[in-house]
Amino acid sequence: MKRFALLLACLTALPVWAKPAIHWAYEGQGSPEHWGELGDEFQICKKGQYQSPIDINQVIDGKLPPLGMNFHTDTQTIVNNGHTVQVTVKDSDDFRLDNDVFVLKQFHFHAPSENHLFGKAFPLEAHFVHANKKGELAVLAVMFEVGAENSALKPLLAALPSEVDRVEVMKQRMDLAALFPTVKHYYRFSGSLTTPPCTEGVRWLILKQPVTLSAAQLAKFEHALKHANNRPLQPLNGRIIVE
Numbered sequence: 331m332k333r334f335a336l337l338l339a340c341l342t343a344l345p346v347w348a349k350p351a352i353h354w355a356y357e358g359q360g361s362p363e364h365w366g367e368l369g370d371e372f373q374i375c376k377k378g379q380y381q382s383p384i385d386i387n388q389v390i391d392g393k394l395p396p397l398g399m400n401f402h403t404d405t406q407t408i409v410n411n412g413h414t415v416q417v418t419v420k421d422s423d424d425f426r427l428d429n430d431v432f433v434l435k436q437f438h439f440h441a442p443s444e445n446h447l448f449g450k451a452f453p454l455e456a457h458f459v460h461a462n463k464k465g466e467l468a469v470l471a472v473m474f475e476v477g478a479e480n481s482a483l484k485p486l487l488a489a490l491p492s493e494v495d496r497v498e499v500m501k502q503r504m505d506l507a508a509l510f511p512t513v514k515h516y517y518r519f520s521g522s523l524t525t526p527p528c529t530e531g532v533r534w535l536i537l538k539q540p541v542t543l544s545a546a547q548l549a550k551f552e553h554a555l556k557h558a559n560n561r562p563l564q565p566l567n568g569r570i571i572v573e
């Protein structure tokens with residue numbers, strides 16, 4: 331009877347369509363080389379041909395103009411979800427690409443960097459995840475080098491929750507403009523989400539010029555993440571990278 335009551339409690343707590351989340355990780359059994367086998371919905375991680383991250387190596391000069399961005403972003407919440415440190419935004423910045431508008435949804439961090447520039451990894455990479463009205467994704471990536479302290483990261487690191495999965499409201503407004511380099515030239519290619527389900531068709535724009543953060547700020551990120559959260563490099567499979 332007790333067991334039945336428990337089952338009933340579980341059934342009422344979960345909508346019928348909800349499936350338990352598949353556990354994935356950066357280490358051990360759920361590590362990147364196994365992502366494609368963890369569940370049917372993760373198959374693209376293994377079978378996909380246009381996966382991210384990649385090493386930006388051979389680049390075609392497409393004379394792409396620098397990115398024009400509108401910054402009017404208001405941050406909402408911050409969480410360390412065990413995979414990354416992620417900030418969700420309410421008011422959002424946007425940029426135009428392919429005659430469309432892409433609006434910022436969230437941004438998060440990987441340490442060390444996932445993408446490489448000409449064989450070089452960076453200690454930190456930020457991903458600014460944007461979507462258009464159709465729900466198509468464009469990710470702007472910014473590389474960080476250790477150097478001068480980054481003022482834009484101060485409110486973020488101050489609000490960083492100490493416990494995994496605890497969502498904190500960010501009270502201080504963040505000036506996102508300071509997280510981007512002044513010159514916004516970029517490399518562009520087609521790729522995927524770098525985490526399961528590794529969905530493809532993501533427009534990737536990697537800003538050429540890195541920004542800086544201090545060694546102490548980097549240490550705070552690394553401490554919060556507890557482990558490296560970068561997916562290994564994926565094969566290019568004939569894709570073209572344009573600048």
Ligand SMILES: [Zn+2]
Binds near residue numbers: 438439524
């Ligand atoms: Zn990412």
